[in-house]
Each structure stands twice: as structure tokens, then as C-alpha cells.
Amino acid sequence: MSRQIKNILILSASIGSGHDRAANALAGALQSRYPLAQITVVDFMDGERSYLSGFMKETYLRMLRLSPNIYDVLYRWTQNGRQGTGMGTLMARVLQESMLEIIETYQPDWLIATHPFSCGAAAYLKRKGKIHIPLVGVITDFAVHRLWVYPEVDCYFVAVPELREALLAQGVAAAKVNVTGIPIDSRFSQAVDRTAAGRRLGLATDRYTVLLMGGGLGLGGVSQAIYVLNEISLPLQLVVVVGKNRKLYKKLQAVTAASGHPVKLLGYTSQVPELMAAADVLITKPGALTISEALSMKLPMLLYAPIPGQEKENAAYLDAKGAAFWVKNDAELKRLLTGMIVNGNIAAFVQDNAEKLGQPRAAEAIAAIISHRFDKRGIVSGF
Template sequence: MHKILILTASIGSGHIKAAEAIETELRRLLPDAEITTVDFMARRISRIHWFMKEFYLAMLAFVPNLYDVFYKLSGGSSGGTLVQNAFAWIMMPVMKRLVRRYEPDLVLCTHPFPEGAASLLRRRQQESYRLATVMTDYSLHQIWLYPAVDRYYMATEEMRMGMISHGFAVNTLEVPGIPVASVLQEMKDKATVRRALAIPEGQPAVLLMGGGLGLGGIESNLRDLEEIEARLTILVVAGRNQRLMERVQDMADASHHQVLVWGYTDQVHFLMRAADLLITKPGALTISEAFVLGLPMLLHDPIPGPETENAIYATQHGAAVWLHPREDLARSVRKLLDGDSLAAMSRAAVSCARPDAAPSIAEDLKDLLLRRS
């Protein structure tokens, strides 16, 4: 019986969603396998990891470019290796404990922190497990690049070519896209979903999201949308931010729009299907899901670093408009809803979609395991 350990990180929801999508496909392909998914940054796994995550999230509110600082520190060939190795050494003892507990034949990582620790442990202890990494970005960065990784799965051909230029073996590099849940391809038609939400026929629906952490200026966006005279349905996902949810609900009660509010929910795909436009921060998984659903995006406030690159990717491919600081949100939304650009953006989004990424990755992982056997 094969044993598979999937390691993710609860820093935002994208890494977890990618892990869940692949786990679902692996269970379908390998029904007898023992598959365990672990949040590498959870308190029950490591108080040190958990504290590092909580400190980072708390600091992010005061220093929005904190990730950019780390991103740049880990970007140089020498400095990057130094920063990466420091994190890997700190986290290796926890990785060693997990490997001893689960005895995996395969370790799959959807975040660079567990990847680095698994790579270092494999090299230092001559561990025999296969190691694979799903890169949840639309740009290549040193933070993901480690030796002793059997397979890298990435979003674009440009990323693959970049890794080849870094000296990575061609046979370790695959470009399936970023994995999303298979349920996206099974969604009911838009009209049925809108009726279920009691959205009046012909009334535009706008979805506001800020990721699982409820970031991204949702309150200010909601205030800006009040300037639009025509009545909208505004679907708001506040994530795990309970205080934000309460404030948004108060705003909803006073709005002239139809405003529906959710906290952290597993119904995001349902809401995305109902929407005509998504206003969000450019997280890679959110963008990937919108591509599959053909949902046009208005992107804003990227966390400097990978989210900026995600925004560039989506806008360059015609699936999104990037709202820069001091640009008028209400004016941009009004222009999109009144014109005919949403249809073209929807087609562009679908052309970027990789709905079969998760099944493709699972198939390749199965081959890796069988070759090991």
C-alpha cells in the first residue's frame, strides 16, 4: 500500500485548495493508498511554525510590503539560498518527525516551506521518499527552487524555460497548470445558480473577495460601489475575518444595492458562478478558478511580489483589469458593466483555464510511485 504525505500551509487559502484538489484526484486513482494532508504551519504540528505564521499575518496589516521584502531577500542566487536554507534548517526537525510518523513513499508540497525542509531532510538523512512540488504562482521565483525534488508542477511554459536555464533537469519539469477543484467543471448553469441566490433577472452581480484572510479593502470597495446608481447584487466573502464580516453586514443593511454576506465558506465556487465580475486581490488559486469559470476580474491591492506577477499575467491575457492605486473603482466597474468588454474578458479567461491540472498531476504522481515500486 502506497503512503502519500501532502504538506501545505495555511498562509492564505490557495495552498490548501491546491492540496485538496490533488488529494481528491489521488484518492480516485489510488483508492487503496494511505493519503494524509498536513498543514505544516498549524499549531498542533509546530508552535514555532504557527507563531511564525501568526507573526507574519499580524505584521502584514502594518507593513503591506513585508512579503515583498522576503520575496526579494530570497530572490538572489546567493542571498536567496541563504534565506531558504535558514528556513529549511529551522523546519527540518518537524519534517523529520512527520516522516518518521507517516513513513511516506511520496511527499507532495504545495508551499515552499515544507518543500525546503523535505528537500534538506532528504539530502542530509538519505531519505528514500519521492518529493514533488506544486508551484502555486504564475511566475518563477527562487523561493520554490530546491535540489532533490523529483517533480515540479508549474503554471506556465515560461516558468519551465526559466527552470531549465537554472539547470533543472527537463524530465523533472511539468506544466499542467495550477490545480483547482474538479467541482468547477460540474457547476450548474449560471441562471440556475442566480435563481438559488434570489438575484433578480438582468441585475448585474459583483463578487467581492479578499482571500481566506479577508484582506483586500473589502469595506472601501463596498463604499465605492455605493456610488453606482444602478442597483447591483453584491456578493461579499469576508473569509475568517469575523470583525470584517460584522462591519460589512452593517453596511449591507444600509446599502441601496442587494448585498449578501458570507464569512469563510465552501460555497465560493457557487458564488463565482453567479457573478458577472469578480473584484479581488490576485491570488493565484482565485485567478485559476476564475479562468475555469470564465469570470472576468477587476484586480487590486496585490501583495507586492507574486501577487503582482499574478495580476500582470491575468491582465496581459485579457482576462482582468488591474485597478491601480488612486484609480476610481466605481468608474471602472460602471464602465465594465455598461460596455461589451465582459464577454471578451470571459472568453480570454476560459482560454487561460487549465481545468485538468489536478487530474494530470495525480496521474503523474501515480507513475512516480509505480516506478519507485
């Protein structure tokens, strides 16, 4: 059946900030393509919307903080086809009522998921014949987990060619899978003068600038990394971003005050493009959005203290491609950073490889491919 596109719903999940950032970047690109359409981003894991969704989110975050090894076991166990399919179906059944309520509220013509939980719940409703709208999965990592894979998904967008091959190996039709990169804010595609950015941020121009980020939730070994950097006697300055973790922010106020290097401590900030432009290197846990943003700006990265599961896979992929260094311990962090400071060729090598992987216009590429699913009158085609 053909119908005019008036409403596109993007379902994110506020587990960290990456899925939300991808959703918002894609919303902006789609709005440029369809200025008269209603483009809405909804947090599928909002506890105020659904008790079950909120409970699952808090359980996940608590597991990451208190028992990361258990999460790692569950992640790998559900990668298996049978276990993954069973777990995906169970979670989708639990979340289906929340998903159906959202869809009935917004009445979308298209549904786009940037998290596997929302993708699975929507796919389950399609399987049961309760909804009949195109479903798009935007995979926001450099690895594909089994919980993303459902025959009811009409179209996938992935970061790199290897993920396309992984989906094909799991039975997804080749015509459904598009390699575009991960959607990021368009500001990361804009050229910014490094010296000018540093001055606007109040940074010294004669010091090596280390940007240290722990993700939107402030995870990722930030305080330990600062202790390691304090052992380096070269002229550094640190910009530390801890996200929404207020407890960590207060702790780091004391840690950074005792640092031998100048430190600029920030909570959650919208200045990340300018911070990356001003930095010489980024030390971060390998959340896919943060590393996609850094790749687009050709910012050398040291990937430190990854969350088990998808972040370890992200780190392994970039390290294998020479686009970043996966730092396995504190001694390696000190050695690699010292080497980058004294030998500019190391950073140049990483920057060259980062440029090959960076996709600063991924959101626009996804929007363009989606637009090709419509004829010139804006009518659904190809499904």
C-alpha cells in the same frame, strides 16, 4: 530501490486558504487514481504541531497586515539567487525537526509540497540523507520564487509555460518540470446554469451581480471596494465573501447595511463554485487559487488590492495576458466596472483570454503524470 506505493503525504500550509485548497484538490484526484492508498493532507504550519512553524506563520500574517511594504522588500530580496538560497537553507534548518517528525509519523512513499516552506524543509532532509523518498513541488502561484528551487526536488508542477522557463533558467532540469495548471476543486470544471445558481442563492435575476472576495483570511481591501461600488448608480447587487476574518465581517455588517445596492454578506463558505457561476464579475485580491478557479469558470475579474510579492506578480501576469484587469486605484475600479456593465464586449474579451489560461482539470493532470512515474504494478520508476 522499488517498493509498492501505499502512502502519499501532501504538505500544505494554512497561510490563507489557497495552499490547503490546492492540496485537497490534488488529494481527491490522487485518491481516484489510487483508491487503496493512504492519501493524507497535513498542515505543515500548524502551530499546535510545531511552535516554530506557528510562530513563522503568525509573523508572516502580521507582516502582511501591518507592514506589507517590508514583506515586499523581503520577497524581492530573497528572489536573488544567493540571498534566496541562504534564506531557504536557514528556514529549512529551523523547520527540519518538525518535517522529520511528520515524515516519521506518516511514513510516506511520496511527499508532495504545495508551499515553499514545506518543500524546502523536505529538500534539506534529503540533502542530509535523512529521508529517501520522491519529493514533488506543486507551485501554487503564477510566479516562481527562489524559495521553491532545490536540486533535491524530483518533480515540479507549474501553472503556465513561463514558469517552466523560469525554473529552467534557475538550473532545474527540463525533465523535472510539468505545465499543468494549479490544482483546483473538480466542482469548478462543472457547467452550472447562471440563472438557476442565482435563484438558489436568493439573488435577483435583473441586476448585475458583483462577487467581491477577500481570500480565506479576509484581506484585500473589501470594505474600500464596497465604498467605491456605492458610487455606481447602475442596478447592481453585491455578494461579499470575507473568509475567516470575523472582525471584518462585523465591520461590514454596518457598511453593507448602508449600501445603496442589495448585499449578501458571507464569511467562509463552501459555495464558491455556485457563487462564481451566478456572478457577472469577480473583484478579488489575486490569490492564485481564487483566480485559477475563476479562470476555469471564465468569470471576468478585476484584481484589486493585491498583497505585495506573489499576488502582485499574479496580477501582472493575468493583466498582461488580457485574462483579467489589474485595478491600480479606486477611480480605475469604478471606471472599469462601469464599462463592463454597459459594454458586454469587455467581459467577452476577458472571458476569451481566461478560457485560454484556465485549467479546470489540473489536479487530474498532475495525478495522471504522477501515475506515469509508476509501472503497471504501481512501483516507483523514473527517480
